[in-house]
Amino acid sequence: MKVEIVNKERPVLSEKAKAEIQTVIGYYPEGKSKSAILRVLHIVEEEAGGWLSPDTMDMVAEILNITAIEVYEVATFYTMFNLHPVGKYVFEVCHTGPCMLVGSDNIIKYIEDKLNIKVGGTTSDGMFTLKTAECLGACGYGPMLQCGKFYHEHLTPEKVDELIEACRRDEVKIY
Amino acid sequence: MGRKLLLEHIDVPGIETFEVYRQKGGYRSVEKALKSMSPDEVVEEVKKSGLRGRGGAGFPTGMKWSFLAKPEGVPRYLLCNADESEPGTFKDRYLMQYLPHLLIEGMIVSSFALGTNLSYIYIRGEYLFVLEILEKAIAEAYANGFLGKNILGTGYDLDLRVSPGGGAYICGEETALIESLEGKRGNPRIKPPFPAVKGLWGCPTVVNNVESLATVVPIINMGADEYVKIGTEQSRGTKLISACGNLERPGVYEIDLGLSVEEFIYGDDWCRGIKNGKQLKALVPGGSSVPILPTHLITKTANGDTRFMSYESLSDGGFASGSMLGSGGFIAFDEDQCIVRNTWNFTRFYAHESCGQCSPCREGTAWMEKVLWRIENGEGTMEDIALLEDINKKIEGNTICPLGDAAAWPVASAIRHFREEFEWHIKHPQEAMSRNYGLLKGATV
Numbered sequence: 001m002k003v004e005i006v007n008k009e010r011p012v013l014s015e016k017a018k019a020e021i022q023t024v025i026g027y028y029p030e031g032k033s034k035s036a037i038l039r040v041l042h043i044v045e046e047e048a049g050g051w052l053s054p055d056t057m058d059m060v061a062e063i064l065n066i067t068a069i070e071v072y073e074v075a076t077f078y079t080m081f082n083l084h085p086v087g088k089y090v091f092e093v094c095h096t097g098p099c100m101l102v103g104s105d106n107i108i109k110y111i112e113d114k115l116n117i118k119v120g121g122t123t124s125d126g127m128f129t130l131k132t133a134e135c136l137g138a139c140g141y142g143p144m145l146q147c148g149k150f151y152h153e154h155l156t157p158e159k160v161d162e163l164i165e166a167c168r169r170d171e172v173k174i175y
Numbered sequence: 176m177g178r179k180l181l182l183e184h185i186d187v188p189g190i191e192t193f194e195v196y197r198q199k200g201g202y203r204s205v206e207k208a209l210k211s212m213s214p215d216e217v218v219e220e221v222k223k224s225g226l227r228g229r230g231g232a233g234f235p236t237g238m239k240w241s242f243l244a245k246p247e248g249v250p251r252y253l254l255c256n257a258d259e260s261e262p263g264t265f266k267d268r269y270l271m272q273y274l275p276h277l278l279i280e281g282m283i284v285s286s287f288a289l290g291t292n293l294s295y296i297y298i299r300g301e302y303l304f305v306l307e308i309l310e311k312a313i314a315e316a317y318a319n320g321f322l323g324k325n326i327l328g329t330g331y332d333l334d335l336r337v338s339p340g341g342g343a344y345i346c347g348e349e350t351a352l353i354e355s356l357e358g359k360r361g362n363p364r365i366k367p368p369f370p371a372v373k374g375l376w377g378c379p380t381v382v383n384n385v386e387s388l389a390t391v392v393p394i395i396n397m398g399a400d401e402y403v404k405i406g407t408e409q410s411r412g413t414k415l416i417s418a419c420g421n422l423e424r425p426g427v428y429e430i431d432l433g434l435s436v437e438e439f440i441y442g443d444d445w446c447r448g449i450k451n452g453k454q455l456k457a458l459v460p461g462g463s464s465v466p467i468l469p470t471h472l473i474t475k476t477a478n479g480d481t482r483f484m485s486y487e488s489l490s491d492g493g494f495a496s497g498s499m500l501g502s503g504g505f506i507a508f509d510e511d512q513c514i515v516r517n518t519w520n521f522t523r524f525y526a527h528e529s530c531g532q533c534s535p536c537r538e539g540t541a542w543m544e545k546v547l548w549r550i551e552n553g554e555g556t557m558e559d560i561a562l563l564e565d566i567n568k569k570i571e572g573n574t575i576c577p578l579g580d581a582a583a584w585p586v587a588s589a590i591r592h593f594r595e596e597f598e599w600h601i602k603h604p605q606e607a608m609s610r611n612y613g614l615l616k617g618a619t620v
């Protein structure tokens with residue numbers, strides 16, 4: 001991992017997030033709170049604007065009473081966690097076999113051209129990041145993408161246009 | 176339409192709520208098992224039903240349960256494998272999203288049978304929206320006395336929780352799942368010890384697929400004697416099939432095991448043939464890890480017998496001319512699809528998902544991806560085909576977990592059945608490139 005100390009500030013967790021963290025730690029037996037790490041990382045990432053800085057991960061280590069390296073190990077292994085800043089809307093287009101059979105490559109290319117970015121890139125206004133993902137369990141409804149928590153299926157260029165417009169109008173739910 | 180044991184009420188409005196689910200006869204199996212059966216009787220019933228694991232390997236569920244060690248004073252755990260990441264497979268999500276209470280019901284009965292007081296559903300991180308649906312349903316089950324202390328006044332206590340992953344196919348492998356649930360990287364463990372002896376937090380553990388656990392509900396409700404009347408001798412009951420690729424009507428279907436492959440692909444009740452009136456070229460019947468079948472081995476076996484949707488018929492002919500039922504991820508390819516390109520795509524998937532612990536898997540998958548990319552893009556040589564076969568042999572059987580084999584089989588079977596297409600790519604580099612519609616090289620797919 002390329003360690004980039006971008007902010008020295010830790011995200012200020014909302015009361016709701018704090019309560020949720022307490023609840024989910026309680027889902028595991030005494031002394032096993034490390035098991036809550038993935039759930040806590042998802043919660044904290046959402047609070048921190050969609051990505052995990054080293055400072056944010058250090059905070060998670062303190063919450064779970066484990067060492068920072070244990071958090072880095074996990075955050076770098078699982079592909080869902082963003083270790084660098086991302087746009088407000090992250091489009092993760094599935095590019096695995098079944099989606100490829102029904103045209104995911106064309107959708108990826110269409111989004112690249114439309115937003116003028118490559119896979120992995122973020123638009124200069126910080127609105128959109130384009131990524132690819134491996135099979136998201138929606139193979140019968142492809143091409144598809146995930147944006148935040150939600151799936152957008154049966155994509156066509158027109159549907160992509162609509163989605164992008166809706167994002168710009170702030171009408172797309174991410175969490 | 177086939178009989179529906181799992182999906183019977185899927186179209187009922189509000190079936191995701193406790194109230195409607197209960198009105199439709201939900202949670203009867205919990206009442207029956209907890210009030211009138213002993214845990215061992217439930218295990219026996221599941222054994223008798225012939226249920227085979229629906230996660231991919233098809234191991235008999237009742238037998239797996241009977242291996243669970245039960246040392247005095249040590250907790251044991253039941254984990255539901257909802258990691259569902261095998262390309263082509265999307266039936267567990269369907270079940271959890273629309274029938275969350277069915278899985279919860281199955282988990283209560285199964286936990287009772289195994290004597291666990293704390294069970295988890297480990298769900299892939301991308302399904303966080305499904306996690307919310309499950310947690311809502313679990314809260315309802317607690318509120319109605321089906322979870323928590325002294326369930327239905329029987330003295331049995333059970334807590335059920337959902338725990339998410341973070342994006343890693345390998346966490347579907349049961350020991351990687353356990354590592355992940357312990358809050359670590361998903362590196363599979365060396366076996367033995369098996370989870371049945373030493374699993375979650377070092378305690379005896381059973382890991383079962385979502386569909387396997389949901390199927391316990393109809394088995395208990397109707398009794399194993401009735402259940403075994405459905406399906407074939409080696410493949411009892413119904414199975415969810417997630418059909419995708421170039422089909423007229425892709426989606427999740429519940430079939431009686433033993434339905435013919437031809438009927439499933441072309442029948443009006445099922446997939447209704449290949450999209451846009453095209454011809455069927457190839458089939459991957461059980462998720463990306465199983466061998467691909469060429470046209471002439473799809474509806475018939477090498478002996479000319481009808482091919483059925485069952486464990487034994489799909490694997491008829493072994494790896495030479497058969498495949499596997501696997502997870503039920505049914506992927507159809509039309510005549511326009513490029514086998515080399517698809518093989519490269521699947522190999523990239525495994526290279527991406529290898530946890531990296533064993534060199535044959537880590538290096539071998541990445542190397543195969545490179546070689547396949549080369550062939551697909553008109554830069555391959557004839558030696559590359561032999562090289563692929565050689566790498567394949569060096570991965571197979573030489574790794575900690577079966578992901579290595581899962582990566583090797585699709586490549587081996589693609590070369591076995593479509594060697595000419597590989598050779599064509601090598602001999603006609605320009606045409607091979609133009610087949611890619613100029614996309615592959617330019618796009619960062």
Ligand SMILES: Cc1cc2nc3c(=O)[nH]c(=O)nc-3n(C[C@H](O)[C@H](O)[C@H](O)COP(=O)(O)O)c2cc1C
Pocket residue numbers: 227228229230231232233234236239256257258259260261344345346347348349350382383384385387388576577578581
């Ligand atoms: C690499 C790999 C990935 C797997 N992924 C899954 C999965 O996503 N879901 C699943 O149920 N089983 C998966 N399995 C199989 C599990 O290890 C295990 O056999 C299964 O959950 C047992 O449940 P069952 O007996 O009810 O089928 C996977 C196995 C391997 C080797």
Ligand code: SF4
Pocket residue numbers: 345362363528529530531532533534536537574575576577578579
């Ligand atoms: S076979 Fe691959 S995925 Fe499995 S343990 Fe080895 S490196 Fe990891």
Ligand code: FES
Pocket residue numbers: 094095096097098099100134135136137138139140142144262263264
């Ligand atoms: S291949 Fe795209 S969701 Fe499965």
